[in-house]
Amino acid sequence: MLDPGSSSTPPDPSFDADARTEPRDDDRLLVLSDDVVIESEGPGYLVLANLELSTRVRLSRPLYEFVRLFREPSRVADLVPGEVRQRLKPQLEMLMAKHVLLDPDVEGPRRELRLRSNVAYRFCNSPAFDPRSPTDFTIIGLPCDSESDCDSRLAPEALRRKSLDYPFRRAIENNLPCGWFDADTGRWILKGASLSDAGDIAIEHGESQASLFVRVDKVLEECRQGGSTPIILGGDRGATETALKTVTGNGAPTIARLRADGSLAVPDIGKAIYLSIDLAIASAAYSDPRSKAAETLATLSDLKERVVALGRTNPIIAIDLVGLDMRGDAGRLGAALGCELALTAMEAACGSS
Amino acid sequence: MAAPEPGAYPADGGRATLFGWPDALAVSPQPGSLCAFGAPSDTGNAISRGAALAPAAVRKASRKHDVPAEFASDFGDVDFRGRTGSAQHLEVTAETVRRIMELKGIPLLIGGDHSLTFAPISLLQETRDICLLWLDAHTDFSPWDGQEFHNHKQVLRRIETLPGVTRILQFGYRGVTVGDERRLGPKSSVVTSAEMQCRSPSELLEMVPPAMPCYISIDIDVIDPFHAPGTSAPVPGGLVPDTVIALLGLLARNRTIAGVDVVEVNPAMDRKDDTARIAARLIETLAANWSFQIERQRFPANGAPEIQQSPKETAP
Numbered sequence: 254m255l256d257p258g259s260s261s262t263p264p265d266p267s268f269d270a271d272a273r274t275e276p277r278d279d280d281r282l283l284v285l286s287d288d289v290v291i292e293s294e295g296p297g298y299l300v301l302a303n304l305e306l307s308t309r310v311r312l313s314r315p316l317y318e319f320v321r322l323f324r325e326p327s328r329v330a331d332l333v334p335g336e337v338r339q340r341l342k343p344q345l346e347m348l349m350a351k352h353v354l355l356d357p358d359v360e361g362p363r364r365e366l367r368l369r370s371n372v373a374y375r376f377c378n379s380p381a382f383d384p385r386s387p388t389d390f391t392i393i394g395l396p397c398d399s400e401s402d403c404d405s406r407l408a409p410e411a412l413r414r415k416s417l418d419y420p421f422r423r424a425i426e427n428n429l430p431c432g433w434f435d436a437d438t439g440r441w442i443l444k445g446a447s448l449s450d451a452g453d454i455a456i457e458h459g460e461s462q463a464s465l466f467v468r469v470d471k472v473l474e475e476c477r478q479g480g481s482t483p484i485i486l487g488g489d490r491g492a493t494e495t496a497l498k499t500v501t502g503n504g505a506p507t508i509a510r511l512r513a514d515g516s517l518a519v520p521d522i523g524k525a526i527y528l529s530i531d532l533a534i535a536s537a538a539y540s541d542p543r544s545k546a547a548e549t550l551a552t553l554s555d556l557k558e559r560v561v562a563l564g565r566t567n568p569i570i571a572i573d574l575v576g577l578d579m580r581g582d583a584g585r586l587g588a589a590l591g592c593e594l595a596l597t598a599m600e601a602a603c604g605s606s
Numbered sequence: 607m608a609a610p611e612p613g614a615y616p617a618d619g620g621r622a623t624l625f626g627w628p629d630a631l632a633v634s635p636q637p638g639s640l641c642a643f644g645a646p647s648d649t650g651n652a653i654s655r656g657a658a659l660a661p662a663a664v665r666k667a668s669r670k671h672d673v674p675a676e677f678a679s680d681f682g683d684v685d686f687r688g689r690t691g692s693a694q695h696l697e698v699t700a701e702t703v704r705r706i707m708e709l710k711g712i713p714l715l716i717g718g719d720h721s722l723t724f725a726p727i728s729l730l731q732e733t734r735d736i737c738l739l740w741l742d743a744h745t746d747f748s749p750w751d752g753q754e755f756h757n758h759k760q761v762l763r764r765i766e767t768l769p770g771v772t773r774i775l776q777f778g779y780r781g782v783t784v785g786d787e788r789r790l791g792p793k794s795s796v797v798t799s800a801e802m803q804c805r806s807p808s809e810l811l812e813m814v815p816p817a818m819p820c821y822i823s824i825d826i827d828v829i830d831p832f833h834a835p836g837t838s839a840p841v842p843g844g845l846v847p848d849t850v851i852a853l854l855g856l857l858a859r860n861r862t863i864a865g866v867d868v869v870e871v872n873p874a875m876d877r878k879d880d881t882a883r884i885a886a887r888l889i890e891t892l893a894a895n896w897s898f899q900i901e902r903q904r905f906p907a908n909g910a911p912e913i914q915q916s917p918k919e920t921a922p
């Protein structure tokens with residue numbers, strides 16, 4: 254009991270008519286949530302965070318000491334005298350609202366998975382996606398590899414990390430994107446094209462494909478507002494099927510896949526396409542560049558030429574990079590290849606639009 | 607990553623040397639010899655460690671080759687112990703180069719990262735004007751603010767300020783870059799990897815001034831990373847090894863070589879020592895043709911006719 258002068262007898266609910274249907278706060282059994290940790294502290298205060306629900310609250314040290322009393326389920330009335338209880342009422346309500354103190358008899362709120370998660374690096378160090386300021390291209394990571402035996406969940410991170418070699422810049426004189434120089438063709442690409450990174454679509458490994466589809470759908474819809482072309486960093490090849498449904502809506506899906514041998518099946522000229530770049534080329538070329546199989550692989554300049562040619566004949570409405578297997582050292586080279594192809598494909602999309 | 611002990615990789619009771627060449631500690635090299643030394647330092651690499659392991663890896667890979675040893679020698683590794691930072695590593699590397707120059711040898715630096723190239727070039731250009739042939743996927747021309755140190759991305763920018771470096775040929779620039787790096791300054795010409803693939807090795811040789819000693823700096827990333835993956839900043843779309851080998855063979859037969867380096871081999875990122883093996887093959891090509899260099903040094907005024915590619919060194 255905090256107040257030595259207070260009674261140790263619990264109040265009788267029968268004195269209060271309302272308490273018969275709903276227990277008074279004083280009588281309610283409360284317990285400190287297991288998910289709460291001390292996030293930070295300063296002179297005279299601490300910040301507690303509920304890790305499961307992403308809530309946080311700043312408490313004075315005396316209030317923190319009071320909260321600690323609920324490590325075992327306890328009733329407020331057993332801990333503090335009546336006049337103090339009245340003063341504490343707003344704080345108690347706040348602590349319950351922030352899920353620091355819980356009623357063990359009441360089921361807690363269910364955590365809702367966020368649509369997108371933050372990432373350590375943004376593609377080409379581009380600005381973070383802001384739905385109020387649509388850009389020409391929006392990067393979205395889909396670190397999902399449950400549709401194959403390909404280890405691609407870390408591929409978006411690898412592609413973003415490598416892309417820092419190609420930083421996105423704006424010219425100081427006109428604030429327009431500078432673009433990049435392609436030394437292989439001797440041409441500037443993506444001059445004036447804006448770019449942002451929306452992070453990764455949140456993945457709950459083991460969840461049903463249907464629930465993932467819902468989030469992919471929502472994120473792609475959000476990112477495509479304002480006419481932005483989505484650039485999806487997979488993920489295994491299942492990422493293509495997932496994203497394609499949203500991008501093409503109810504229309505017949507039209508997909509052009511760029512494969513390791515350089516083949517690129519192009520549908521009817523003029524038809525809008527979803528361009529999927531299969532980075533399995535990296536694993537194939539890496540295994541043995543002198544092998545007969547490797548001789549059938551296309552060179553980077555061949556691949557770039559095919560992508561550019563595609564942009565001349567068909568509008569490109571979305572691009573993905575999939576199938577980058579991060580097992581072994583091929584992933585590092587595949588990321589380098591992927592960045593070059595992504596920027597080339599974006600240039601092709603600019604030309605096609 | 608810890609650098610190997612100086613002179614590590616013992617074999618046959620003594621120090622294992624490049625291609626089994628004579629150990630310079632035991633036998634003084636003849637004038638004009640190609641004098642190899644390892645510089646196991648990667649503090650100048652801004653991306654990743656690992657190039658410090660290259661001298662040992664290249665020496666190991668070289669053991670499968672049979673290369674004439676009459677005009678060749680191995681000075682072992684530069685001892686970087688107790689030396690920290692890029693500036694100190696350059697200083698101690700320069701000491702080895704100075705020793706080789708005093709013996710009238712031609713330095714062959716096995717890096718290490720590319721920042722080390724400054725050490726031999728800064729000394730060589732003090733005695734005569736040189737043409738620098740920079741084989742690299744990158745131009746290494748990032749801004750440098752004039753301090754006593756630089757990293758591997760800035761090294762050519764700093765070298766360009768040296769008065770005795772009167773001509774720079776950058777071969778192999780490629781890929782998507784932030785800016786157009788084809789014009790590095792009045793001394794320099796850039797030949798992109800794509801342009802190199804359209805020219806024969808003989809056409810590339812013609813760009814190298816015949817009357818000026820040439821320093822050849824080979825960043826292994828000039829080779830396509832699917833052939834030579836063991837390097838820290840791979841750029842897809844590079845040259846096949848045979849293209850570089852053909853060019854080096856022509857240079858050794860037709861130009862006076864003032865010095866050579868092979869840098870940025872990273873064994874920690876390599877695939878079954880493939881990259882170290884390619885580095886050894888590049889050096890082998892120069893060494894196998896080194897008798898032409900000795901001839902040029904003995905009879906510098908002869909104006910020997912250009913010896914073009916041998917039948918097996920055709921353009922790919």
